[in-house]
Amino acid sequence: MSELRFNELRGEQVVYAIDRQDRTFLPAREHCPLDPTRLGEPPTEIPFAAFQIAVFDNRFPAFQAPGGAAEVVVYTDRHDGSFATLSPQRAQALMWVWRHRYQELGARPDVEYVMIFENRGVEVGVTLHHPHGQIYGYPFVPPVATLELAADERVGGCAPCALLARELGDAQRILIERDGVVAYVPHAARWAYEAHVVMREHRASLLDCEPDELRELSQVLQALVRGYDELFERPFPYVMVVHQASTCEPADSPARRGHVHVEFYPPLRTAEKLKFLAGSEQGAGTFISDTLPEESAVALREAIARAA
Amino acid sequence: MARKHPVPPAPGAAESRRDGGGPEQRGRQGETGERFGPVAVARLRKDDGRALILYSHDEDAGDATDRPPATGGEQA
Ligand SMILES: [Zn+2]
Ligand SMILES: [Zn+2]
Numbered sequence: 001m002s003e004l005r006f007n008e009l010r011g012e013q014v015v016y017a018i019d020r021q022d023r024t025f026l027p028a029r030e031h032c033p034l035d036p037t038r039l040g041e042p043p044t045e046i047p048f049a050a051f052q053i054a055v056f057d058n059r060f061p062a063f064q065a066p067g068g069a070a071e072v073v074v075y076t077d078r079h080d081g082s083f084a085t086l087s088p089q090r091a092q093a094l095m096w097v098w099r100h101r102y103q104e105l106g107a108r109p110d111v112e113y114v115m116i117f118e119n120r121g122v123e124v125g126v127t128l129h130h131p132h133g134q135i136y137g138y139p140f141v142p143p144v145a146t147l148e149l150a151a152d153e154r155v156g157g158c159a160p161c162a163l164l165a166r167e168l169g170d171a172q173r174i175l176i177e178r179d180g181v182v183a184y185v186p187h188a189a190r191w192a193y194e195a196h197v198v199m200r201e202h203r204a205s206l207l208d209c210e211p212d213e214l215r216e217l218s219q220v221l222q223a224l225v226r227g228y229d230e231l232f233e234r235p236f237p238y239v240m241v242v243h244q245a246s247t248c249e250p251a252d253s254p255a256r257r258g259h260v261h262v263e264f265y266p267p268l269r270t271a272e273k274l275k276f277l278a279g280s281e282q283g284a285g286t287f288i289s290d291t292l293p294e295e296s297a298v299a300l301r302e303a304i305a306r307a308a
Numbered sequence: 309m310a311r312k313h314p315v316p317p318a319p320g321a322a323e324s325r326r327d328g329g330g331p332e333q334r335g336r337q338g339e340t341g342e343r344f345g346p347v348a349v350a351r352l353r354k355d356d357g358r359a360l361i362l363y364s365h366d367e368d369a370g371d372a373t374d375r376p377p378a379t380g381g382e383q384a
């Protein structure tokens with residue numbers, strides 16, 4: 001069971017999930033807990049010989065009922081590959097799984113914010129290579145979500161809508177443009193190859209998206225991560241996070257404020273060099289970047305085209 | 309405005325789980341027939357009580373052959 005403590009100086013919660021110390025760390029290939037269960041062998045997390053997408057309660061949860069939720073989302077029963085290598089149908093189905101989890105977890109009284117995310121690569125602390133993501137149901141609205149709502153106040157409307165209009169007007173940093181979904185390197189990216197994938201229409205949550213929009217979202221996400229892998233011709237580590245409305249209010253309430261977008265934070269600055277969060281980033285909260293977003297966008301656009 | 313619940317959980321107040329109530333209580337072993345958009349939803353419970361949900365969707369011919377992984381490695 002984890003414990004929350006409020007860090008007064010930062011104005012934020014810190015979660016102590018000490019059981020997680022014992023969690024499975026990069027097990028041998030033949031002992032992958034996210035594989036299907038093979039005949040005559042001990043059951044994995046999924047006691048079936050085959051499956052498509054599986055979601056289960058994390059065995060080492062940062063949050064658990066009645067104080068939130070922590071789930072694992074396994075994208076495929078095939079150990080090798082990644083989100084980028086899923087079939088288009090599977091990637092599209094995954095968007096519906098995300099939507100379903102947002103709806104269900106968001107309906108729970110102990111979940112105020114549903115965050116769907118994927119950590120990819122040992123560079124961002126991945127402990128299992130099998131293609132998977134996670135979902136946290138926070139029992140509070142975390143600081144980044146609060147900051148995005150503060151941005152709405154600052155711009156006097158939906159900030160993602162305003163930023164998208166600005167990026168489309170400027171056009172220099174656009175990576176992929178579709179009817180319902182746009183990907184770009186943000187004007188003030190903190191990471192060298194940061195990218196945001198944004199619904200073109202204002203959609204507070206995945207529940208508000210049309211089926212065609214979900215399909216396009218899966219296509220744009222896959223095109224982007226394939227471009228990432230192409231960029232330095234290596235599996236590209238990233239943190240991928242879905243931002244949408246908090247779930248403090250009932251699902252049908254207009255008070256659910258947000259705009260669905262997916263943010264990628266890749267730690268690589270070059271093929272070998274990692275960006276570390278050091279003095280300025282940690283002590284001052286100010287990112288120092290050695291790469292201009294416009295230049296990253298050119299490189300990423302070319303990589304996305306090569307990977308298509 | 310109407311909150312989903314009147315009292316947010318107090319920090320550190322969480323006690324034992326599986327005390328009932330949540331939507332996770334709906335599922336029984338092997339319940340079938342539930343759909344959500346294009347995906348079928350099967351709710352199960354693992355031996356240790358944790359929830360397990362299997363989602364399945366129609367696969368067409370292209371689905372059987374995923375793209376080759378960028379990392380190489382074995383194929384099923
Ligand atoms: Zn595996
Ligand atoms: Zn908006």
Ligand SMILES: [Zn+2]
Nearest residue numbers: 148243261263
């Ligand atoms: Zn965001």
